Amino acid sequence: MTELFAAAGHLAIPRISYLSIMPVLILLGGGVGLLGISALWPRQLPPSAGTAVGVLVAAAALVASLVQWVDVSNHGPHVAIAGAVVQDGFSVLISMLVSISVLLALFVSDTWLKRERVGGPELQVLMLVSASGAVIMGEANDLIVVFLGLEIMSIALYVLAAFNARRQESGEAGLKYFVLGSFSSAVFVYGIALVYGATGTSNLPQIADYLARNVLLHQGLLLAGVALLLVGFAFKVAAVPFHLWTPDVYQGAPTPVTGFMAAIAKAGGFAALLRVFVSSFGLLRSDWQPAVWLVAVLTLVLGSVVALVQRDVKRMLAYSSINHAGFVLLGLQAATARGVEAAAYYLFTYSFMVVGSFAVITLVAGPGDAAHDLENYRGLSRRSPWLALSLTVLLLSQAGVPFTTGFLAKLEVVSAAVGAGSDALAVIAMVSAAIAAFFYLRVVFTMYSGAPATAGAHVDGGGGMPAELPRPSGALLLAADVSVAQAPTAVSVLGEQGTGQPIPSGAVVAISLCVAVTVLFGVWPAPLTSFAHLARLIIQ
Amino acid sequence: MTHDNAFPFLTVLVLLPAGAALVTALVPDGIDERLRRLAVHVLGLGASLATLALAVTVAARYRAGNGGFRLVTDHIWAPQLGISWHLGVDGISLFLVLMAAVLFPLVMLVGGWSGDKAATAWLLLLEAACLGSFVALDLILFFLFFELTLVPVYFLINGWGFANRSYAAIKFFLYTFLGSAFLLVGIVAVAFIHEHQTGHLTFDLVALSSTRLGTASQVILFLAFTVAFAVKAPVFPFHTWSPDAYAEAPTGGAVVLAAVMAKMGTYGIIRFDLTLFPRAVVDLAPLLLTLGVVGILYGAIVACATRDLKRLVAYSSLAHLGFVVLGTFALTTQGVTGGVVQMVNHGLIIAVLFIVIGWIYERRGTWSTSGLRGLQRPAPVLAGVFTVAMMAALGLPGLNGFVGEFLVLLGTFLTHRWWAVVATFGVVLAALYLLWAYQQAFHSEPDEQTAAVPDLTWRQGALVLPLVLIIVFLGIYPKPVLDRITPSVQRxxxxxxxxxxxxEPAVARGTTVSHTTKGSRILVTAQHDTVGP
Structure with a gap:
């Protein structure tokens, strides 16, 4: 950034390496392009068209990330565009993660859009734009660029949270997220200002360089800046005590958006957090490590304990996502290369688990997106065995049960913590995992127990349940067979959809993919772990 | 440590039930119910019997030799994480594998859940996890299997248990998962210290056993490991989940919990603590011996006071596992061998006890000894089976329980005399509470309801007969078992x-006491046979 305006008088145009920002350009361009198409289209663009374009854009972004991957493998990590962005193993992994998350989330939201009859491609557009922000955060090499990415991601997320205009909770969630989010952004910018004041630069390597060359006699300004940056990031990744928005926003936002938000807001936030703190403030680690230690402990414990008493599944998963944030913080607290790799692996696998889980929740919630009480899950295994099994796998993986990616992710971060000498933190994390496992199991057990709660669903489900729902089981089975025969890729979800229609194939694709990744790389970990071990920062 | 076999017996042993569990879970719900139940039944029983056949083959191919690991399979599984698929069996694990493989087909049949798809799938998965944890030689692999057992058991207790099952299942899950939290961190710490020393990240037990650990870190790591194992076993004072879990679990679930899964705790202590932290084991032996003895006495005293047959057996189990702990930390060949034998014997005995008590409950709807009376009259065969198991449990010479307890007491007496002396009271108390309970439930005149109780059916008799035969056989002729266990323990x-x-005192190897007692003569013969090759 500073180089950008270095030449006095006239603007120096830096050499643009388009490859380094290709995923961002594709996502952003695709989003804007889709908006343009829908504006020029004579009638309202059907949701399928929006999804199709969005998926193509996300797939293109994924391909671009792969090209970047090859480039990094061949030529090594490097900075580009006057040091504003960086291309290293870590940034490429985040780009891939975000591209895949947005791809999966588009499939899920397609189902939701059609069911809720919310028209327009705005949802897809906002998702793509938000994703581009997350990618920018992953490859930002300058605090200003981090902030740009943060805002692009967040502002789109505020709107997404409030997207369902028919539900009051959705608007409330959007507003709450917006007010608290902008407040945290302000704190973050103030942090940038103080760091700039202390070091004279906002460029990440230059900050590290400055701190390496100079001994600051009065560190107050710098440390205050670092603390404010930590607060800003902690808010974005929902770390305690900056998590207060999370349960309400997760609960109120449209369910596919919640899954998307959980995946990319965490990915983007942690990507920048790890890079800024480990790369730039690496020398100050003895100053910020205790703070991160405390935040991690609070996040782990509160996330798991408060989730225990939740009856609303979305709210419960909100607290569970707080608990997961605590685990990623273990990687940061270690402040080692191993810690960064572990955190990257954790984020990567978590995004599949969380998008998949919320995809199932979207389907179970039924028309009106209202049935989120634990009771609505009673007997799900009978009504829709496939959905119940998928959610079981995803939740068990979140709990860290062996032979899933969730276990390996926990093993990685715990290894990083132990390797950095934070044994106590590792123990606390595993204890919190034990507590967390309990509420995941409660959901799983509810799904597999009791009679199908048709009566209960009528009470709890609001107006969404059609009248013809309770039918003799023979007819249910018959209908199931017929619909499976009609649509081989779709699985019948009777009772949830009420009308006996199959699960929309979009959701099937997303959920299958999430489950497959979670199980496959849990049993056969080598490819994904070796991939994550290449997620190195350009400077450690 | 020889790769003496092309066919990966142990891998198949673990994967066979796991695969069968998957297939069972995939049996479609849409088909005719009778057909589905039959398919599930055949799958469950077939897979567990095939696993048993495989386990027997493993036992038949096992050659004790110098007591090292046999039938070793070693493949790199996750290279970046240093995890390998390293399986092997030695004298210590061989009979635990065999016992688990014998019990699972029975559990499939006694639970009242045969033909139930979910229960069968969970049981098969549980079998895979149990067998896996007994043969895993990689610490993370062991941990994976160790943890994997929790999920099926949680669902089995919660789904098929008795009135208070939810509470019991949660208590069980939380206790054991909390214990494992320390284990995982401990495992990672050992591996990192090893990596620091050698530059090579591995979780392989054989490689890690050469890690040089200071006394302080040994003690801390030992405690981290042992908490997890002590909860699982359970060892006093980490036992509070177990009476609830055993009592509320369905019969088959209680059998698996007490007979197989409890052994994962004590097995973990012998396999991992003794191998990795010898210094800490020696230093902290008095503490663990004391906990063992307290467990023996506490379990026995509470069992004396309880009037509920199922809880009585649960507490007796605590006492019996106390003997295993005692033998292990005596750190003599006899003591540890006795501990291993006791693990296997206790598994067999408690399985019979729980199964018979389950049948009593089916007939009379109660476990309370005050509600039962005179069962012997209408159900002599049932009473007979119970008597055999009970006598074995209280250590009657000629039945298998005696062998383990005797060796434990002998081995402990040599190095830690007073602990052995106190523990002997546990044997006396065991006779007291078991005979008391027997008297109340089986003797005297039956009331009207009890008089109408049917005896064991042929099918039920055929189910427990193999176990009773093994109990008697191992009591009379334990040599084949001791021959295979002793070299590994000695090592x-x-x-x-x-x-x-x-x-260890030379006498502990049984070389100089050949004329004194029956028990040590058994050992001497074992000794002579194994010294040769």
């Missing part, structure tokens, strides 16, 4: 001695 005890500079 382990030597490892501890070498690492700590201590020496």
């Amino acid at each position: 382990l005890v030597e490892h501890v001695d070498q690492a700590t500079g201590t020496h």
Whole structure:
């Protein structure tokens, strides 16, 4: 950034390496392009068209990330565009993660859009734009660029949270997220200002360089800046005590958006957090490590304990996502290369688990997106065995049960913590995992127990349940067979959809993919772990 | 440590039930119910019997030799994480594998859940996890299997248990998962210290056993490991989940919990603590011996006071596992061998006890000894089976329970005299509470309801007959078992001695006491046979 305006008088145009920002350009361009198409289209663009374009854009972004991957493998990590962005193993992994998350989330939201009859491609557009922000955060090499990415991601997320205009909770969630989010952004910018004041630069390597060359006699300004940056990031990744928005926003936002938000807001936030703190403030680690230690402990414990008493599944998963944030913080607290790799692996696998889980929740919630009480899950295994099994796998993986990616992710971060000498933190994390496992199991057990709660669903489900729902089981089975025969890729979800229609194939694709990744790389970990071990920062 | 076999017996042993569990889970719900139940039944029983056949083959191919690991399979599984698929069996694990493989087909049949798809799938998965944890030689792999057992058991208790099952299942899950939290961190810490020393990240037990650990870190790591194992076993004072879980679990679930899964705890202590932390084991032996003895006495006293047959057996189990702990930390060949034998014997005995008590409950709807009376009259065969198991449990010579307890007491007496003396009271108390309970439930005149109780059916008799036969056989002729266990135990005890500079008394190997007692003569014969090759 500073180089950008270095030449006095006239603007120096830096050499643009388009490859380094290709995923961002594709996502952003695709989003804007889709908006343009829908504006020029004579009638309202059907949701399928929006999804199709969005998926193509996300797939293109994924391909671009792969090209970047090859480039990094061949030529090594490097900075580009006057040091504003960086291309290293870590940034490429985040780009891939975000591209895949947005791809999966588009499939899920397609189902939701059609069911809720919310028209327009705005949802897809906002998702793509938000994703581009997350990618920018992953490859930002300058605090200003981090902030740009943060805002692009967040502002789109505020709107997404409030997207369902028919539900009051959705608007409330959007507003709450917006007010608290902008407040945290302000704190973050103030942090940038103080760091700039202390070091004279906002460029990440230059900050590290400055701190390496100079001994600051009065560190107050710098440390205050670092603390404010930590607060800003902690808010974005929902770390305690900056998590207060999370349960309400997760609960109120449209369910596919919640899954998307959980995946990319965490990915983007942690990507920048790890890079800024480990790369730039690496020398100050003895100053910020205790703070991160405390935040991690609070996040782990509160996330798991408060989730225990939740009856609303979305709210419960909100607290569970707080608990997961605590685990990623273990990687940061270690402040080692191993810690960064572990955190990257954790984020990567978590995004599949969380998008998949919320995809199932979207389907179970039924028309009106209202049935989120634990009771609505009673007997799900009978009504829709496939959905119940998928959610079981995803939740068990979140709990860290062996032979899933969730276990390996926990093993990685715990290894990083132990390797950095934070044994106590590792123990606390595993204890919190034990507590967390309990509420995941409660959901799983509810799904597999009791009679199908048709009566209960009528009470709890609001107006969404059609009248013809309770039918003799023979007819249910018959209908199931017929619909499976009609649509081989779709699985019948009777009772949830009420009308006996199959699960929309979009959701099937997303959920299958999430489950497959979670199980496959849990049993056969080598490819994904070796991939994550290449997620190195350009400077450690 | 020889790769003496092309066919990966142990891998198949673990994967066969796991695969069958998957297939069972995939049996479609849409088909005719009778057909589905039949398919599930055949799958469950077939897979568990095939696993048993495989386990028997493993036992038949097992050659004790110098007591090292046999039928070793070693493949790199996750290279970046240093995890390998390293399986092997030695004398210590061989009979636990065999016992688990014998019990699972029975559990499939006694639970009242045969033909139930979910229960069968969970049981098969549980079998895979149990067998896996007994043969895993990679610490993370062991941990994976160790943890994997929790999920099926949670669902089995919660789904098929008795009135208070939810509470019991949650208590069980939380206790054991909390214990494992320390284990995982401990495992990672050991591996990192090893990596620091050698530059090579591995979780392989054989490689890690050469790690040089200071006394302080050994003690901390030992405690981290042992908490997890002590909860699982359970060892006093970490036992509070177990009476609830055993009592509320369905019969088959209680059998698996008490007979197989409890052994994962004590097995973990012998396999991992003794191998990795010999110094800490020697230093902290008095503490663990005391906990063992307290467990023996506490379990026995509470069992004396309880009037509920199922809880009585649960507490007796605590006492019996106390003997295993006692034998293990005596750190003599006899003591540890006795501990291993006791693990296998206790599994067999408690399985019969729980199964018979389950049948009593089916007939009379109660476990309370005050509600039962005179069962012997209408159901002599049932009473007979119960008597055999009970006598074995209280250590009657000629039945299998005696062998383990005797060796444990003998081995402990040599190095830690007073603990053995106190523990002997546990044997006396066991006779007291078991005979008391028997008297109340089986003797005197039956009331009207009890008089109408049917005896064991042929099918039920055929189910427990193999177990009763094994109990009697091992009581009369334990030599084949001891022959295979002793070399491995000796190797382990030597490892501890070498690492700590201590020496077990020569007498503990049974070489000089050949004329004194029956028990040590058994050992001597075992000794002569194994010294040769």
